[in-house]
Amino acid sequence: xxxxxxxxxxxxxxxxxxxxxxxxxxxxxxxxxxxxxxxxxxxxxxxxxxxxxxxxxxxxxxxxxxxxxxxxxxxxxxxxxxxxxxxxxxxxxxxxxxxxxxxxxxxxxxxxxxxxxxxxxxxxxxxxxxxxxxxxxxxxxxxxxxxxxxxxxxxxxxxxxxxxxxxxxxxxxxxxxxxxxxxxxxxxxxxxxxxxxxxxxxxxxxxxxxxxxxxxxxxxxxxxxxxxxxxxxxxxxxxxxxxxxxxxxxxxxxxxxxxxxxxxxxxxxxxxxxxxxxxxxxxxxxxxxxxxxxxxxxxxxxxxxxxxxxxxxxxxxxxxxxxxxxxxxxxxxxxxxxxxxxxxxxxxxxxxxxxxxxxxxxxxxxxxxxxxxxxxxxxxxxxxxxxxxxxxxxxxxxxxxxxxxxxxxxxxxxxxxxxxxxxxxxxxxxxxxxxxxxxxxxxxxxxxxxxxxxxxxxxxxxxxxxxxxxxxxxxxxxxxxxxxxxxxxxxxxxxxxxxxxxxxxxxxxxxxxxxxxxxxxxxxxxxxxxxxxxxxxxxxxxxxxxxxxxxxxxxxxxxxxxxxxxxxxxxxxxxxxxxxxxxxxxxxxxxxxxxxxxxxxxxxxxxxxxxxxxxxxxxxxxxxxxxxxxxxxxxxxxxxxxxxxxxxxxxxxxxxxxxxxxxxxxxxxxxxxxxxxxxxxxxxxxxxxxxxxxxxxxxxxxxxxxxxxxxxxxxxxxxxxxxxxxxxxxxxxxxxxxxxxxxxxxxxxxxxxxxxxxxxxxxxxxxxxxxxxxxxxxxxxxxxxxxxxxxxxxxxxxxxxxxxxxxx
Numbered sequence: 001x002x003x004x005x006x007x008x009x010x011x012x013x014x015x016x017x018x019x020x021x022x023x024x025x026x027x028x029x030x031x032x033x034x035x036x037x038x039x040x041x042x043x044x045x046x047x048x049x050x051x052x053x054x055x056x057x058x059x060x061x062x063x064x065x066x067x068x069x070x071x072x073x074x075x076x077x078x079x080x081x082x083x084x085x086x087x088x089x090x091x092x093x094x095x096x097x098x099x100x101x102x103x104x105x106x107x108x109x110x111x112x113x114x115x116x117x118x119x120x121x122x123x124x125x126x127x128x129x130x131x132x133x134x135x136x137x138x139x140x141x142x143x144x145x146x147x148x149x150x151x152x153x154x155x156x157x158x159x160x161x162x163x164x165x166x167x168x169x170x171x172x173x174x175x176x177x178x179x180x181x182x183x184x185x186x187x188x189x190x191x192x193x194x195x196x197x198x199x200x201x202x203x204x205x206x207x208x209x210x211x212x213x214x215x216x217x218x219x220x221x222x223x224x225x226x227x228x229x230x231x232x233x234x235x236x237x238x239x240x241x242x243x244x245x246x247x248x249x250x251x252x253x254x255x256x257x258x259x260x261x262x263x264x265x266x267x268x269x270x271x272x273x274x275x276x277x278x279x280x281x282x283x284x285x286x287x288x289x290x291x292x293x294x295x296x297x298x299x300x301x302x303x304x305x306x307x308x309x310x311x312x313x314x315x316x317x318x319x320x321x322x323x324x325x326x327x328x329x330x331x332x333x334x335x336x337x338x339x340x341x342x343x344x345x346x347x348x349x350x351x352x353x354x355x356x357x358x359x360x361x362x363x364x365x366x367x368x369x370x371x372x373x374x375x376x377x378x379x380x381x382x383x384x385x386x387x388x389x390x391x392x393x394x395x396x397x398x399x400x401x402x403x404x405x406x407x408x409x410x411x412x413x414x415x416x417x418x419x420x421x422x423x424x425x426x427x428x429x430x431x432x433x434x435x436x437x438x439x440x441x442x443x444x445x446x447x448x449x450x451x452x453x454x455x456x457x458x459x460x461x462x463x464x465x466x467x468x469x470x471x472x473x474x475x476x477x478x479x480x481x482x483x484x485x486x487x488x489x490x491x492x493x494x495x496x497x498x499x500x501x502x503x504x505x506x507x508x509x510x511x512x513x514x515x516x517x518x519x520x521x522x523x524x525x526x527x528x529x530x531x532x533x534x535x536x537x538x539x540x541x542x543x544x545x546x547x548x549x550x551x552x553x554x555x556x557x558x559x560x561x562x563x564x565x566x567x568x569x570x571x572x573x574x575x576x577x578x579x580x581x582x583x584x585x586x587x588x589x590x591x592x593x594x595x596x597x598x599x600x601x602x603x604x605x606x607x608x609x610x611x612x613x614x615x616x617x618x619x620x621x622x623x624x625x626x627x628x629x630x631x632x633x634x635x636x637x638x639x640x641x642x643x644x645x646x647x648x649x650x651x652x653x654x655x656x657x658x659x660x661x662x663x664x665x666x667x668x669x670x671x672x673x674x675x676x677x678x679x680x681x682x683x684x685x686x687x688x689x690x691x692x693x694x695x696x697x698x699x700x701x702x703x704x705x706x707x708x709x710x711x712x713x714x715x716x717x718x719x720x721x722x723x724x725x726x727x728x729x730x731x732x733x734x735x736x737x738x739x740x741x742x743x744x745x746x747x748x749x750x751x752x753x754x755x756x757x758x759x760x761x762x763x764x765x766x767x768x769x770x771x772x773x774x775x776x777x778x779x780x781x782x783x784x785x786x787x788x789x790x791x792x793x794x795x796x797x798x799x800x801x802x803x804x805x806x807x808x
Contacts, residue, residue, distance in 0.1 A: 026115075026382075033217060033377045037370050043115060046362065048081045049369045050351045052117065053334075057087035057343035063105070068093050070104035072112070082113045084372055085120035085170065087343045090131035090449075095166050095396035098131065099389035102167030106385035117373075118381040122170035122342075125209075125224075126189055126447040127606065128155065129162040133397040133452045135405055135607065139445035139584065140175060142412040142603035144191035144628035145666070147707045148731055149204035151408050156208030158401060161222045165395040167387040169379050170225045172274065173447075174205040176260040177230055179629060180639050183240025185543045185552030188445055188584030188604070190235055192628025193641045193663065195256050196726040199263040199799055202228070206268035213269065217378045225375060228264050230276035230309060231285055231296070232257050240638070241553050242545040243277035243319070251719070251754045253280065256643075262300055263799040271304040271375060275338060277312050277319075284320050286312050292337030305371045307340045308333065310546075313347045326350060331360050339368035397452040402608060409605040409612030411705075414625035415667040419597040421530075421576050423619030423669055429469045429529045434458045435476045435521045435570060436534025436580070437563075443582050444497040445604035446543050453607055457534055457580065460610020464618060472528070476521035476566045478509035480540050500540035504550045509561055518562065522569045530576045532617065533596075535563045539604075542584035557588040557635045567592055578617065586631040593660060601627070619669060624705035624731070626666035626774065630659045642775045643722040664709050664726070664774035670700030670736065674708075674771065674779035681784035684748055686762045686791035690784055692744040694771055695808075698734040705733045708742050710801070711770040711778070717763055718755050724775055727751075730803035741806040747798035748786060760794040762786060 025031055026040035041049075056063075056078060063074040086105060090098040102121055110116040124130040128137040137143065137155050146152075156174070163171065176198055179190040191201050209226035213219055233246030233253065248257060264270045273296065275285040285291060286308060296302045316322045316329040323329045330347035331354050341348040354360035376382065415422070424432075434440075434457060442454035455463075462471045483499045500506070525531045541560060543552035558564075571577055579596045581587060582604060593599070600623070605612055615621045632640035633656060642663035651657050673696070680691035698704060710728035714721040728744045752762045764786050772778035 029383050033374060036377055037373045040115065040117070040373060041366060041369060044369070046355055046365070047352055048115065049365050050348060051079070051081040052084040052369050052372050053340050053348050053351070053365070054083060054345045055085050055087050055340065055342045056083055056345065059344065060086050060089065064101070068097055068101065070101050070108065072108050075105070075108050076112065079109070080113070082109055082115065082117045083119050084340055085122050087122055088124070089121050089168065090123055090166060093132060095131065095133055095392035096389050098166040098168070099387050099392040103386045103389060106167070110385060118376060118385040120170050120376060120381070121168040122172055123163055123168045124173065124447045125156070125159045125163065125171040126173045126175065127445065129159045129396070130447050130449045131166070131396070132449050133393070134162050134449060135159070135397050135401045136444055136448060136451040137405055138409050138412040138606045139188050139604040140191055141188045141584065141628065142605060143408070144197065144201060145414050145601070145603065145625040146408065146411040147197065147626050147628070147729055148411055149200050151411065152201050152204040153208040154404070155408065156205045156226075157211075158404070160209045160224045162396045163224050164222050165387060165392045168224065169381070170227065170272070171209055172227045173229065174202055174226065175229045176202045176264065177235035178257050178260070179235040180641050181236055181240040182557055182586045182629070182632065183554055183635055183638065184235065184237055184242060185545055185554070185584070186242060187235070188542055189447065189544070193630065194628065194643065194726050195259045197628055197729070198260040200729075202260045202264045203268045203800070206264045206270045210268070210271060213378065217374075219379050221380065221384070225271035225304075225379070227272040227274050227307065228261050228270050229274040231261055231273050231291065232276055233280050234276040234278055236639070237278060245279045248280055251758070254754055258295070259799065265296070265300045265302045267799060273302065273304065273306050274309055275306060275312065277309055277315065279320065284316060284322070286316060286338055287322070287332045287336040289336040297337065303371070305339045305375055306337050308338050308342050310343045311346065313338065313341055327354060330354065334360070334364050334368060339371050402453065405606055406608035406612045409608050410615055410621045412603065412605060412625050413613070413616055413623050414601040414627055414665070415623040416599040416601050416661055416665070417593070417596070418667055421578060421598045422617065424530060424578070424617050426465055426468050426618055431470045431472065431528045432461065432465065433524045433528035433531045433575075434461055434471060434473045434534065435525060435531060435566075437475050437477050437479050438538055438582060439475070439532070439534040440473050441496065442607065442609050443538060443604045444606060445584060446501045446539060448497045448501070450498065451607040455608055455610035457532070457610050457613055460612070460614040461532065461617070463611065464614035472524055474521040474524045475517055477517050477562055478513045479538055479561050481507040481509055481513060497539050500538050501543050503540065504547070506540040506551075514562060518566050518569060521566065522573060525570045525575055526573045528575055530578070531570055532578050532580060533567060533570055534580045534582060535559060535567065536581045536583035536587065537585070539584070555635060557586065557632065558590065559587060564590070564592065567596070571595055580613065586629060588632065588634045589660065601625070619702070622669040622702045622704035623666065624668065624707065626664050626707045627661055628663070630663045631661035633660045643725050645720050646723055647720070662774055662776035664707075665776065666707070666774070668700075668702070668704045668706065670698055670702040670704035672706045672734075672773065673697040673699050677771065677780040677782055679769065679782045679784050684784050684786050685788045686748055686793050687796055688748045690746045690748060692746055692769065692771070694742055694780055695739055696732055696734060696742055697739045698736055701736050703735045705731055706773065707731050709772055709774065710744055710746070711772075711775065712751060713768040713770070714751065714765070715768055716765060717753070719753060721753065724770065726775070728801035728803055730805065732805055739808045741808060743804050743806065745802040747801060749793045749796055749798035750801060751786065752793050752797070759792045760797070762791050762793050764788055764790065
């Protein structure tokens with residue numbers, strides 16, 4: 001090579017080096033987000049743009065060595081143009097390993113792709129960050145039983161901090177599906193059947209994850225993007241079968257299923273939404289432009305990212321049978337409003353060919369890319385793509401969080417029945433029998449990992465009563481056949497939740513599996529002074545049915561196996577029995593509802609299960625949970641939601657049509673008196689507020705918490721209205737003998753509904769008001785008149801009422 005050419009090449013290299021030190025507009029944090037997006041978008045090729053709308057999950061595993069470290073050479077082959085986001089990088093890694101992997105991936109993208117665009121890292125966080133060592137809280141249905149938005153906020157704020165500590169930015173939660181069919185295996189992932197309760201909890205969850213972004217839309221360094229799931233109607237599938245069509249009319253869709261999503265968008269500014277697998281009136285959500293564009297973006301003003309559910313775009317062909325090929329499915333989805341495909345590049349890579357061939361306007365791609373880039377800029381990833389990996393292990397699942405996890409678990413239990421047996425008195429016991437197939441196992445529920453610490457019911461009671469009472473355990477029965485592949489880590493943590501939830505084949509135990517267990521348990525019960533009988537389900541019996549070979553929905557709500565026989569035999573010993581239910585769906589208890597003296601619905605209570613239950617059983621904590629959904633008497637009673645229409649409950653031949661336990665039900669160790677109802681309706685007109693006040697007195701001997709619930713009914717309207725609708729609630733901690741005043745400010749616009757012309761209106765007339773301890777335990781009644789004319793209030797919707805406590 002001649003000197004001239006050599007000098008020329010050196011000169012070019014020097015020029016490139018000099019230019020690299022000069023910030024391009026999109027790299028300049030002092031500029032506004034829109035300006036940075038416009039600059040970056042102008043520099044991107046079509047192929048680079050399409051890469052930003054894709055995810056890698058299975059291919060991510062190909063970028064890891066045996067020690068799960070990042071492999072640059074594999075990355076060069078898998079994501080040479082960059083990538084929109086990487087799915088579940090925490091899988092099977094410690095927090096530090098996750099942080100190191102994420103740092104290495106971001107560094108490679110920054111240094112080895114043309115534009116250096118960082119990737120989003122998405123994770124599951126249904127009831128805490130679903131990763132090794134992370135803090136595990138009660139399952140979502142249990143969290144909803146707390147009726148505590150404040151705790152929901154703090155739970156998801158903690159999860160966000162743990163996620164960001166490992167370099168993750170995007171949580172695929174909260175789930176805001178209104179759940180109206182307990183046969184559906186995913187009901188445990190929801191927060192119940194009521195749109196008002198769901199709205200309050202959903203707004204709190206999103207604000208916990210995201211905080212309140214600054215005026216520039218920026219997220220704090222310890223916050224993550226929340227994803228509202230699943231839009232929509234997913235929780236009332238045909239026959240209770242996951243992803244089945246939802247038979248929902250447009251009015252019911254807008255009044256029942258959409259309000260929680262709308263509230264989370266308008267009030268909490270949720271950053272992303274996931275479309276649902278199911279179809280409504282023949283249109284799958286992933287191509288429902290009326291839903292994703294007209295309602296979500298044009299009406300609600302949503303400006304975030306709409307992400308596909310896993311493989312859902314491809315399933316437009318393989319399951320819904322709509323298109324000839326993946327290319328057509330990709331075109332339909334992006335035009336309808338889906339911005340990103342998960343979890344692997346399947347259909348969206350075809351967007352390049354669709355644009356190049358003129359079958360798709362490039363603006364459709366640019367529109368989605370802008371939204372993805374906006375998320376990355378708002379998270380600060382261009383300036384701060386890395387985390388301190390050495391801190392990850394210390395922050396994730398920190399010991400200091402255990403008390404909080406236990407307190408939330410205590411609030412999440414629902415006392416369904418108590419004939420005076422509870423709380424137990426340790427001073428009157430010498431031996432306590434703990435019986436149940438999972439009483440010595442910690443059930444965490446779906447979308448869980450393995451936390452640093454788990455406490456089973458048996459272990460929690462043994463710890464609580466150490467040195468006072470002898471605590472013995474017997475399984476009594478088995479529910480499902482053992483899973484062969486139990487990891488060493490699961491054994492150490494005393495939980496098999498992940499295996500049961502993930503295993504495709506799930507077989508019920510038979511007589512050989514249960515041989516001798518019932519007899520052993522009955523003998524143990526006969527020697528005890530009291531029995532804690534732990535029955536219900538496990539994660540393999542109620543779960544997400546994500547494939548034809550991985551099912552989780554059921555036709556029956558009854559206890560599986562010989563649990564009823566076991567309960568009868570234990571009761572026959574004559575010993576005092578407390579039944580604790582650990583399960584993911586409402587169960588039809590049949591004769592046990594009457595036969596057992598005390599019943600606690602514990603759901604899945606997270607890592608501190610045993611300690612929390614022990615505190616409640618022995619009266620250190622009075623139970624305060626309330627059911628977020630109705631317990632039907634059998635699967636034949638479904639649907640059984642409380643806010644039904646007046647014509648829905650005429651009756652059954654040979655059976656009681658009422659619920660086993662109603663929505664909002666939950667007992668306490670104390671007794672509460674409601675009195676002194678006042679209603680100030682002077683401003684009872686559209687855009688106004690009605691002031692409601694009552695006195696609550698704790699007449700018992702225990703400090704306790706009551707959840708005061710406010711319901712309304714419109715007895716005469718132009719469209720038939722539900723018999724009852726929750727429109728306010730308040731958790732009220734109150735000491736024994738104390739009196740407090742609870743006051744609600746009820747927006748009149750919260751009474752609006754869609755009339756015959758599908759206008760969102762407030763109609764004048766009488767409104768009945770009911771306040772009580774559950775939807776069926778109404779203690780105070782009143783009424784007021786809404787004044788004025790019929791008014792369209794679609795531009796000034798109300799989502800939540802306000803409540804305050806005044807100590808007297």
